[in-house]
Amino acid sequence: MPTPKRQSKQAISRIGSTKRRRSSIERVQIDRALTEPVIVIPSPVFEKKNAEQLVFDKPTAIPRLPVSWYCPAIDRAAPPKRSIVRLLTREEEVVLFHQYNFARMKLQSLQDKISKSKAPKDTDIDALIRWHEVSLECRDHIVECNLALVLAMAKRSWATGEYADLVAEGNVALLRAIDRFNCELGFKFSTYACRALTTAFNRFGRKQMKHKDNVPFEYDPGREPIYTNHDDGIVSDEYVQAIREALRSEDAQLTEVEKDVLRYRFGLFAGQNPPKLTLAKAGTMLGISKERVRQVQIRALLKIRQVLELSLPLDLLAG
Missing domain, CATH: 1.10.10.10 (Winged helix-like DNA-binding domain superfamily/Winged helix DNA-binding domain)
Known part of the structure; x- marks a missing residue:
């Protein structure tokens, strides 16, 4: 089973069903792992007996790229150098998304098991923390390789507003796209992500226009804003x-x-x-x-x- 870098030594130690005291850091990790919504994209590989070995035991590791160049608060005129930024290949995407969804599948199973138990075993709690950290590592790896895509799409967007706010909206859309992407369909993630980013930026632009319609003047502390929408609270x-x-x-x-x-x-x-x-x-x-x-x-x-x-x-x- 893979061991993520951020995983604590207490979380990876194997123990029996005897209860033990948890540190404050572990309690926070457990609460995050139990409350995080998990959506799994299935794969035929997961149904095989040696699924974990097939998913994680790969001959070549996919390198992590530096992100020191990433500064969304600055609207750069030139894109980052290709030597430090590159998109994943189709084969690398399949590897990472298989690992991500397999870890999420394990996490979802443990969430359900622990939620039904009055006194969950320490081994189940340790496995919950471990698979949650593995899924975060895989997701972070995919995100790091697609940060440049978010910046490039943000520059092309028609939406107005602060550039950093637009990039933040794109980063949220990127995370959602990672959760929903099915690598078994044969498409590259960048193709799917571009559509998700375009939708998010269009939504952000419409939200900005709606705000300007509701408050059509510069801020004045001595004047109350005028709202033109009289149908608030009415849900059809x-x-x-x-x-x-x-x-x-x-x-x-x-x-x-x-x-x-x-x-x-x-x-x-x-x-x-x-x-x-x-x-x-x-x-x-x-x-x-x-x-x-x-x-x-x-x-x-x-x-x-x-x-x-x-x-x-x-x-x-x-x-």
Whole structure:
């Protein structure tokens, strides 16, 4: 099993099911790993018996490139040198995305297992931290190789506003594209990412134009802003139906535990006027602690938000 650089010595030590005290750093890592929404892009390689060996035991390592040149706050006139920036080849992309999604698959399985357990084993907690760190290492590697693509697309965008804000919007879109990219389809990631970045920049530009329409003057402390939108807070049945469809479909990849938590906490799958239970009561119904319910709820809502951001119009998401 791979060992990421950021992994602590306590997290990689193998122990039995005996409980031990966790450091504050480990507790933060565990909470992040349990609450992070995980969407896995499957691959036929993952179904083989020696899947982990096939995915991680590669003859040649993919080098990490320096990112000292990266400074989005400065609108550079010239692009960075090719000697320090290059896109991944198709073969390198397949390797990294297989590793990333395999680690995410393991992480998702452990999240579900630990969420169902009243007293999770230390070995499961250690594996959770380990696979979470492996997935972060793979994602960071892919991001570092595509930072120049974000800067190049930001320069071509028609959207107005601060250049650094536009790049930040592109970086968020890049992370989402990494989660959704399917390397089994035969396309390069840069092709998929360019479309995702264009969509994000267009959304950013429309948001900036909407802001200018709402506040059509320079800032004046002695004057209240004039808002022209009088339909705030009105959500049509179309949007409500879209939210319900996202919950009932497989797009969000909600586990059974996540669905049960949402049902008890928000009554999403019940009849009219369903009861909304507290964290403690929902935990009692599911046989887990209220802290575990909180972690599962955060993870499930983030998954749903990611799905909705891909399907709902800008006006609803921007508020």
